[in-house]
Amino acid sequence: LHLTRAIFLIAWTRFCCSFLGSQLRKEFGIIWQGSGQKRWDIEVTTRSAADENLRKGLDVRILSNFAPSHSQVLRAGDALYLPPRHAHWGVSAAADCLTYSVGFRAPTAQELVESLVNAAAQRVPSDSLWNMSVPLDPADPFGRGRISRQDVAYAKQVCRDALDAFLGDDAAFEDFLGSTLTRPKRKSRTPSATAWQSPASLPRWTSPSAPHGDMSPASLLEFADFDFGESHMDSDDLDDEDAEEDGLSFFSLAELEGGLVLPAEGSQLVVERIAADAPGAPTLRHAETAVLAFIPTPDASGCRLFLDGQPVPVQPDAEAHLPLLCARSRLIPADLSAPLRESQGLRSLVAKLLACDALYEEL
Known part of the structure; x- marks a missing residue:
């Protein structure tokens, strides 16, 4: 059954055309040429997120500017390694072109920290309400809307305590890390x-x-x-x-x-x-x-x-x-x-x- 599905998917991806344009990968990847030929133009220098200028009006991430410094033609059996954030553009050179692309993606530091904060927040009691450290003074004409320095310090301590408690629990942190690193990036497989x-x-x-x-x-x-x-x-x-x-x-x-x-x-x-x-x-x-x-x-x-x-x-x-x-x-x-x-x-x-x-x- 798995083999049948694979053949079906390969049949649908067997076509002769170029990619829509130059692209960037956030992960490192390997491209295998199954049959035919494809020419790859590549920028050998990495692009930062600030330099990732995308074409507008598209649902896919295509770069608006591309200056390749290297070109390589892949033939059947060849493989090409693409490091992260190297712009590349592949163009089919034969009618029987079939290319396999495999990406190896790890969470970014931003995703890891965001997941950590969410996991730590789940351990904070839901009935733990915000307590203002300095009560409002009805006689103060400028008291309404004020977030005092004491409130800032209190809020910082609440966040620090929650994160410290989570990071100090080795079992909880390992659960978080193992779950985060194995979490599917796409929709889970589900029976019909x-x-x-x-x-x-x-x-x-x-x-x-x-x-x-x-x-x-x-x-x-x-x-x-x-x-x-x-x-x-x-x-x-x-x-x-x-x-x-x-x-x-x-x-x-x-x-x-x-x-x-x-x-x-x-x-x-x-x-x-x-x-x-x-x-x-x-x-x-x-x-x-x-x-x-x-x-x-x-x-x-x-x-x-x-x-x-x-x-x-x-x-x-x-x-x-x-x-x-x-x-x-x-x-x-x-x-x-x-x-x-x-x-x-x-x-x-x-x-x-x-x-x-x-x-x-x-x-």
């Missing part, structure tokens, strides 16, 4: 509306009261509840006929069009096949838009997991395996089988990630 209209169409690990408005992988994790017990299957116990006899149900394409969602039993079976080194055990991949990251504990005894802007509860015996889970977007059975056998918590976690479409089976 028709796939979730009735309880009968819900995956078996959800409930009718699930917040269907937010069906991102991280939000779905709380509805995925697997218990593997202390044992795992042997490879001799696993075959396609067993799966059919167990009554595993699968969704139609219409139900799956918003995400490759596995029933709970299907996710468990996949994990057990990998743990048992069963013939044909699948390789797993990170979903293309899922962002997984971990933060080691201060004593390096464990890790905390984050997915798509949310902390993910992890059983203690699975924490040691989070670096493996996060560092590789392609997880082969040879790397996963032993950790899965050792850790019940890891088996449960991987099954949940499969069920919520943060991981999927490689075709």
